[in-house]
Amino acid sequence: MSDAIPVDVVIGLLHAASAEPEIDVDALISKLSLPEQDAMRIGYELRHLRATSQRWRRRGQELAALFSSARELAQLRDVDELLGRLVERAHDLMGTDVTYLSEYDAETSELRVRTTLGTVAPSFLGLRVPPGMGLASQVVERRRPFWTSKYATMTQAPHDSGIDAAVNAEGLVSLLGVPLLAGEEVIGVLFAANRVEHAFSPDEISLLSAFADHAAVVLQTARLLARTQQSADETRRAYGELARHVEAMERASEVHSDLTSLVLEGGEATDVATALGRALRCQVTILDLDRLDETVAEAVDLSRRSGRCTPAGEGEYVVAVLAGPTLLGALLLQQGEVEFGPVERRTAERAAQITALLNLKQDAMLEAEQRVGSDLLADMLSEDADRRADIGARARARGIRLDELRSLVVVSVPAELRREAVRALRRTAGLVGEHADRIVALTAEPDPATASTLVHTTVGRTVRSPVLTVGAGVGDTTEDLRTEVDAVSACLRILPALGMSDAAVTADEYLPYTALFGPGEKRVAAFVRRVIGPVLDWDAERSAKLLPTLAAYLSNRMSPVATARALHLHKNTVLQRLDRTAELLGADWQEPDRLFRITVAIRLAHLTKSP
Numbered sequence: 296m297s298d299a300i301p302v303d304v305v306i307g308l309l310h311a312a313s314a315e316p317e318i319d320v321d322a323l324i325s326k327l328s329l330p331e332q333d334a335m336r337i338g339y340e341l342r343h344l345r346a347t348s349q350r351w352r353r354r355g356q357e358l359a360a361l362f363s364s365a366r367e368l369a370q371l372r373d374v375d376e377l378l379g380r381l382v383e384r385a386h387d388l389m390g391t392d393v394t395y396l397s398e399y400d401a402e403t404s405e406l407r408v409r410t411t412l413g414t415v416a417p418s419f420l421g422l423r424v425p426p427g428m429g430l431a432s433q434v435v436e437r438r439r440p441f442w443t444s445k446y447a448t449m450t451q452a453p454h455d456s457g458i459d460a461a462v463n464a465e466g467l468v469s470l471l472g473v474p475l476l477a478g479e480e481v482i483g484v485l486f487a488a489n490r491v492e493h494a495f496s497p498d499e500i501s502l503l504s505a506f507a508d509h510a511a512v513v514l515q516t517a518r519l520l521a522r523t524q525q526s527a528d529e530t531r532r533a534y535g536e537l538a539r540h541v542e543a544m545e546r547a548s549e550v551h552s553d554l555t556s557l558v559l560e561g562g563e564a565t566d567v568a569t570a571l572g573r574a575l576r577c578q579v580t581i582l583d584l585d586r587l588d589e590t591v592a593e594a595v596d597l598s599r600r601s602g603r604c605t606p607a608g609e610g611e612y613v614v615a616v617l618a619g620p621t622l623l624g625a626l627l628l629q630q631g632e633v634e635f636g637p638v639e640r641r642t643a644e645r646a647a648q649i650t651a652l653l654n655l656k657q658d659a660m661l662e663a664e665q666r667v668g669s670d671l672l673a674d675m676l677s678e679d680a681d682r683r684a685d686i687g688a689r690a691r692a693r694g695i696r697l698d699e700l701r702s703l704v705v706v707s708v709p710a711e712l713r714r715e716a717v718r719a720l721r722r723t724a725g726l727v728g729e730h731a732d733r734i735v736a737l738t739a740e741p742d743p744a745t746a747s748t749l750v751h752t753t754v755g756r757t758v759r760s761p762v763l764t765v766g767a768g769v770g771d772t773t774e775d776l777r778t779e780v781d782a783v784s785a786c787l788r789i790l791p792a793l794g795m796s797d798a799a800v801t802a803d804e805y806l807p808y809t810a811l812f813g814p815g816e817k818r819v820a821a822f823v824r825r826v827i828g829p830v831l832d833w834d835a836e837r838s839a840k841l842l843p844t845l846a847a848y849l850s851n852r853m854s855p856v857a858t859a860r861a862l863h864l865h866k867n868t869v870l871q872r873l874d875r876t877a878e879l880l881g882a883d884w885q886e887p888d889r890l891f892r893i894t895v896a897i898r899l900a901h902l903t904k905s906p
Contacts, residue, residue: 378410381485381510386412388506389499391487393467396475397424397431398483406431406484416464428455434472434484440504442471442495469493473504475511482511482518564616564650568626571646575639577631581624582613595625604628604640604647612640614647616654623654671695672728672735675776699739700725702746703776704766705783706734712758719757720750733784743768743801751799761797763790765805792901826896829879841879844872846897853885 378396386394395411404426411420424431433441433452443449446462446469462470467488475483485507487499564581572579587595594607598615599622607613610630616623626647633639671690674682690697708716710732717734720727726737734754740746747766755762765787769779786802793805824831830841844862848869851857855873859866877884884893 378514381514382410382412385485385487385503385506385510389487389503391471392490393465393486393488395419395486395488396483397422397486399435399481401480404435406435409483414465416461419461419465422458422461424458425455428453429458430470430472431484431486434474435481438474438476438479438481440471440473440500442469442500444469444494445492446470466490469495471495471500471503473500473507475507475514477511477515482515485510564624564653567646567650567653571626571628571643575628575631575635575642576633577635578629580627580629582627584622584624591627595622598625602644604643612643614640614643616647616650618651618655623651626650670728672726672737673730676728676730676735676780678777695726700737701741701769702738702743702766703769703779703783704736704738704743704747704750704764705780705787706736706750706754707763707787708734708754708758709760712760716754716758716762719753730780731784733787735780737769741768743803744799747799747801755797763787763795763797764799765790765802766800767802823896823900826892827880827900830876831900833875833879841872841876842897842900844869845876845893846901848873849894849897 378398382394382396391413393411393413395408395414397406398409399406406424408420408422414420426432427436430441430443430446430449430452441451443451446467468490469492470486470488472484472486474481475485485503487495487503568579568581571577582591582595584595591607591611591613594605594613595615598605598613599617602615602617604612604614607627612628612630612635613625614628615625626643628635628643671686674689675686687697706716706720713729713734717727717729720734720736725739728735736750738746738750740749743766747764750766751762751764754764765783767779767783769776783802786800786805789805790796790798790800827842827845830845833839834841844858847861848855848858851861855866855869858864859869862869880889880893883889
C-alpha cells in the first residue's frame, strides 16, 4: 500500500488532462516521487489524453458551427444570397485568408468564380477556369478534395496563364478545394486559401468537405425551389397571357359581329369608330388628313406603306384606311384600360378595312347618283338642241332642282388629276362634269367668289397640285349654259399669262380680258397688227426682242435705266432699241394717245400667246 497514489493527486492529474488552460503536468508528477521511467510514461499518457480531449472538444465546436450554419443556410431561398452566405460561413469555419466558390457549367465544362470573401484583386471575381486546367478541374474530374501547400510549384494539375495571373495578383500560396456534389453531379467547387505556405490537415479537409456536402444539398434545393418558382411564375404568366388572349379574341369577335352588322345595315365610318372604341375600351378618332401634326402624319404614312397598325406616340396608334394604294383616311386609337397587343392591333386593321369598304360603298352610290347629274350637265352643255330640250323636266325627274343652282365654277387641273378632282367635287357640288378639257361645277352657293374658293379648296386638298378656278353667277340654267361656260373658260385661259397658276377668282374680276377674248372675238388680232405690226414683223424677221423691251420699258415707268436693270442689259442697248422702235412706229409713238393704244396692244399681244 506504500506505492498507492493519493486520491487528490489522481484528481489533479485528471483535471490537468482535461483542462482548457494548460496545467503543469510535470509539477504534479514530481510530487509523486515515482521512478523516472514511470513518471515519463504517466506524463506522456496525460499529454496524449489532453490533446485528444482538446481535439474532440474542437471537433464538437466545429460540428456545432457546421450544423448551425447548415440550419441557417437551409432557410435561404435566394440563390445569390445563399452563395454569399455559404462562402461567409465557410470562411468563418476554416479561418483561412480567402474563401471563394466557383460554379460549374455542365454545358461548357468551365468553372466561374461566383462569390469571394477576403479577396483584394478585382479580377478574381468572375475568373473562368477552362476544362482540365488548374486545381479546380482536378476536383471536378475526380469528385474529391485536392490541395496544394504551394500553388506556384503545384504539379498535380496543368497550369493556365490566366489562372496563374489571377492567383499571383491575389497573393495566394496554399489552396484547398472540395467539390459541391448533388448526387453524382458536380455543381461547384468550394475553396479555402491562404497567402502563406500551409499544409492542410485531414481535420481541415474533412471539415470543409462536410460543410460542402451540407452546402451542396442546400444549394441544390434552393436552385430547385428557384426553378420551381420560376416555372410557377411562367405558368402564371402563361395563364394570364392565355386569359388576356381569350379576352382579346372575345373582343375581336364582338367587333367582327358589330362590323358585319354595319356592312349589312349600311353603316358609316363614324359607326365603325364607335364600335371599335367600345370593344377595345379606347377613344377612336377619324383623322382629318389635312390637319395632322408631323408625328401623326409620319405614322399614317408608315401605316399606309405597311398596311399595319402603327404607334404614333405614347399610348397612341394609327391605322390607315386604304382602298388599294389610295389613302381614304386614317383612324387614331388612344389606348385606354385595355393594353394593345397583336390581337387588338389586328382588330384595328380589320376595322380600317371595313371603314374603307363602307367608304367605297358610299362613294359608289354617290358616284352613281352623280353620274346621272354628270350626264345631265353634258346635255346642258351640248351643241345639240335636241339634247337640251326639256332639260328642266328631265332634271326634276331625277330629283335635281336646277333652279337651286346659283354659281358656275370652271376648274383647270392637269389631265392626269382630273378624274380624282371630279370625284372629290361630287361630294360637295350640285352638278359636276368634264367639258372641253376643263371641269365644270354648278353649285347652290349664291356668291360666285365663295363658290370658286370652296371648289379650289376641295380640289387642291385632293390633288395636292396648283389649281385655277373661275366662278360666275348663273341665271336660268335651263337656257344655253354653254355660252356662259365658254366665257368663264376664256377668262381661265388668260390667267396663266397674268402670272397666276394657283388661284380662285371670279370672271367679273377679269371682265375686260374676258370681253376681249370671249367666244367669236376676231377684232383683237387686227387691232394689235394695226398698232404694233411693224415691231412684230421686225422681231419675227430678225429674231429681235423689241416687243419684250417695249413691255419692260412701259412696266418700269418709261425709265431706260430701270428697263436695262430689269432686262440685265446695258442702258445703251435699251436706248438703241427704243430708237429702232421710233423708226418703225414713228417719232410720235410716245404721245399720250398713241402710247395708250401701244400699251394695250403690247399687253394683248402678250396675252394672245397664252393657251
